[in-house]
Amino acid sequence: MPAPLPASIDETAALLAKADYVAGRDLATVLFLALRMGRPLFLEGEAGVGKTEIAKVLSATLGRPLIRLQCYEGLDIASAVYEWNTMAQMIEIRLAEAGGGVDRASLSSDLFSERFLIARPILEAVRPQAGGAPILLIDELDRTDEAFEAYLLEVLSDFQVTIPEFGTVKAESPPIVVITSNRTREIHDALKRRCLYHWVDYPSAENELEILRRKVPHVPAKLSRELVGFVQALRREDLFKSPGVAEMLDWATALTELDAVALDPALVSDTLGVLLKYQDDIARLSGSQAKRLIDSVKAGAQAHG
Template identity: 65%
Template structure:
């Protein structure tokens, strides 16, 4: 993939500068992730982030875009996504109106009408094409989210498109960007992404944060939560991740749960409160059933015993 000198005009001088900028966007970033993000920006290399859902992969793209004052363009991947859906489509409804208008007015020449219908006036830009357009604020951040949900043909297309940062529209020709976007790809690892795509990126596995960093994240994102409640919430979620669950809660669920508890004016955790709000942190009924009743009380009692020890 392209490696523009100077990393698309990005001006962080040190890893600490980047961490500080991300802190300013309430994104608490560990040193390892900050380092690979810094290198991605400095070298102009795409950044490939893999990890469990809810660990902050998407959020770092948003934080980087905000810290740089750049536009964030998000391509949300899904099964069946194809090249045309990711790059462009024609405004069919507007084209039909133009055809009927031309017919009612006596009609322009067939070739002239066709050239007009397939001009940029009727082009609907999708994320990949949007990201290749010049922007006065500087190259945007292109977030290709959950690339593991697509299939191999789309991966092959993506590899080609990002290699030269250009796309071809048959009716208009090849469109190339004067300055490549900042590219961040994420994967929840529902399937393995092909090595050819990973090799062209800087890679980082985004793991669940440890207790101290998750507590710092909660303080940054939900500052109105009392310190005692914040510590209990983070400690409980940390312990849940050691249980045999179908889907372990991510940081996103920690934040959601804290907000739910605040909305209920909860001061400290209790088995009853936990039972009533499990749907904020667990998303599968089998997992919720495991934590109902005495199990939630056991975990809470263990945490409080550990805190007193």
């Protein structure tokens, strides 16, 4: 049985904390409202800040199935919503012809029945689910084109899918919808109007330290402080792609695998490929630049005592 929805902002914050998701009250508030109002939650922010994780947290804490639609350029209805099993339909036609006495009207009706319908994530999300209304994650919507975005308007307005040969499938209990975007392009206002919006920013140093403590608890305390300080300083640099929380956690794990207890320039330079994903950024930070940031972080730590 799915768990009841949180009854307050504080319960929503506790729900996130239960799954070790560190969030500010602003996120807990908009999430609470989205759940209570039955509105999709539209999350924008840089890659790696934890947008997708929110849908996973909801699935785990509310006990509901997670249905994920990973968006990409060229995504179409056949991949996202439904398609017909044409091979099985062809076999059915051949078998009917071989048996003779084909009733064309009956055969046509049967060919476009549910047993030949292949449900993709969106259709699956509006169908009845054994575990209750699911969490529908539409991930990285900005990677699709505007035509697919326009198609989503019906889904998000009425929580239904219209299939010309079959009819309209409407959700008995609307799914909890989470949409994410890395803002590589602007999403149309018509879709945003159907959602509650929240910008997911990089966490503060305090919150990022708490995330690190929860997710990678075996990192030494001194290394944790220096590591978070370094990443926070790195995000203020002119980089092609600043490291997200996911990269920070990977880097922390890598450093503990190397038995590091504190940052030093050689160690940072050797492991920048875990934290940064573009060669120009790695080249910019290697050597003296890494030492400058480390010295700055350590000086700041000493000043705050």
